[in-house]
Amino acid sequence: MSTTEKLTKEEQELLCKMVSGEISLRKIEEFLGKDDSAKLRRAFLESEKNVSLDHISTYTFDSGQVGKKNVENMIGAIQLPLGVAGEIIIHGEYAAGKYYLPLATTEGALVASVNRGCSIITKSGGATVRVFKNMMTRAPVFKFNSLLETKKFYDWVMLPETFDKIKKTADATTRFGEFLDISPFVSGNNVHLRLGFDTKDAMGMNMITIASEAITQMIADETGVECVSLSGNMCTDKKPSAINAILGRGKTVVAEVCLSKSLIQETLKCTPEAMFDVNYRKNFLGSMRAGSLGFNAHAANIVAALFLACGQDPAHVVEGSLCVTEMDFSDDGGLICSVTLPAVEVGTVGGGTSVATQQECLKLLGVAGAGNIPGENALALSEIVAAAVLAGELSLVAAQAAGHLARAHARLGR
Ligand SMILES: CC(C)(COP(=O)([O-])OP(=O)([O-])OC[C@H]1O[C@@H](n2cnc3c(N)ncnc32)[C@H](O)[C@@H]1OP(=O)([O-])[O-])[C@@H](O)C(=O)NCCC(=O)NCCSC(=O)C[C@@](C)(O)CC(=O)[O-]
C-alpha cells in the first residue's frame, strides 16, 4: 500500500470488507465521503495489484462535485501537461480579440506548432471566423411490420402539426434548449428520426437525450409506435460518419486567413507554392485515396488538446476531426488558407466545464459559463476552436513543405 496514505481503524476494517468482497468498490460511498472513498479504493487497488497510486491521489477539484456528475468509482485524477499558444487575433462574430489558447497534450512539438501558426495568423491581421450552422442532433430509431405502416408513420412525421407537437413536447423538458428540426431517414421498415436542437451554451447531449425521450413517449402515446433505441446512430454521436461531415452537427465553423509570400518565408520557412503542393497532394489526394472523412493534416490534435483543457467531451474529437483544409493562391502570390469544421461540439456550461482546472482554461478564453445572451459563449468557443485548428494546420503543412517534420519532433518530442 502507498506509504503516504494512512488509514484510520474504521477505514482498515472497511478495506478488509472490500478485500473479502463484502463491500464493492461502488458501495464504499455508503460509509465514507467522496475523498475518503477514493482513498480507500486506491488502497484496495494498491494491495490487490501490488502497485503504487501516489500520483493519482493528488487533485484540487471538488470531489463532491465531480463525483456527483462527472465520474463514478473515483480513485483520483490523472494530470496532463498544459501549454499555451498565442496570442492569436480572431475576428469572429462571437470571439473577437486576442486569445491565449490552453492546450493539454503530451505530444512534444504540438504547442510549438500551434504557437507558430498563431504567430503568422496574428502577423497577417488575424483569422476571420464564422459559424454557418448550429444544431445538435439525436436520432431515435423506430421499426414497423410493413412498408405501408412505415410510410404511414413517415407521412405523419412530415405533417406541420406533428412538428408543432414535437416542438412543444421537447421545449417543455428544458429551460434553455430549443427544438429546431426533424429529418426522417427510411431504410426498409425502419425510420430514424434525426432530431435537431439549439442547445445554447451547453454541448447538449444530456439535454437533448432527455428531450428526445419525451418525444418518443409522445409518439408512442399518439401513434402506438414504440422506439427501438433512443440513439439509432444516425445522430451520429462519437463515431466517424459522413452524415456529420455533410449535414453538420453542433456548430459548423469556417476560419480563414490570407498569408503573404514574405511572411510565409519568414515565419514558416517555406514558400506558398510548396504549401499549396503539400495541401493538394497530402490533404486532398492522400485523404481521398485513404477514404478519409477528414481532409486535413491534424485537426484532431488541436481539437483534442483544447477539448481536454476546456472540459469538453474528448470523444467528440471524432467529429472535430472532420475538417477540410484549403489553400489557394491569392492575387499577390500569397495563400488564402481556410479550415471548414462541420461538427464542432462544444459547451461552456454542463459536462466537464465546471471542473476547477478546466473552468480556469475557459476563463482564460473569456468564455466560462453561460453567455449574456444564452448560447453566445459556446458559439465563441467554437470560433476559437476553428481558429486554433487553422493555426495548427498552417504550421504542420508548412513543416512538411519545408521537410522539417521529423526534425521538429526529434528536437521537441523525444
Ligand atoms: C516545431 C516548429 C514549430 C519549429 O519551427 P521553426 O520555424 O523551425 O522554429 P523557430 O525556432 O524559427 O520558431 C518559429 C516559431 O515557432 C514557435 N515555436 C518554435 N519553438 C517553440 C517552442 N519551443 N515553444 C513555443 N513556440 C515555439 C514560435 O511561435 C516561434 O516564433 P518566435 O516565438 O520565435 O517568434 C515547426 O517545425 C513545426 O511546427 N513542426 C510541425 C510540428 C507539428 O505540427 N506537430 C504536430 C503533430 S504531427 C502529428 O501528430 C500528426 C501527423 C504528422 O502524423 C499527421 C500527418 O499525417 O500529417
Ligand SMILES: NC(=O)C1=CN([C@@H]2O[C@H](COP(=O)(O)OP(=O)(O)OC[C@H]3O[C@@H](n4cnc5c(N)ncnc54)[C@H](OP(=O)(O)O)[C@@H]3O)[C@@H](O)[C@H]2O)C=CC1
Ligand atoms: N446523455 C447522452 O446520451 C450523452 C451524454 N454526454 C455527456 O453529456 C454531458 C453534456 O451534456 P449537456 O446537456 O451539455 O450538459 P449537462 O446535462 O451537464 O447540463 C446542461 C444543462 O445546463 C442547463 N443550462 C444552464 N444554463 C444554460 C445555458 N446558458 N445554455 C444551455 N444550458 C444551460 C440546461 O438546463 P435546462 O435543460 O433545464 O435548460 C442544460 O440542460 C457531458 O458530460 C457528456 O459527456 C455525451 C454524449 C451522450
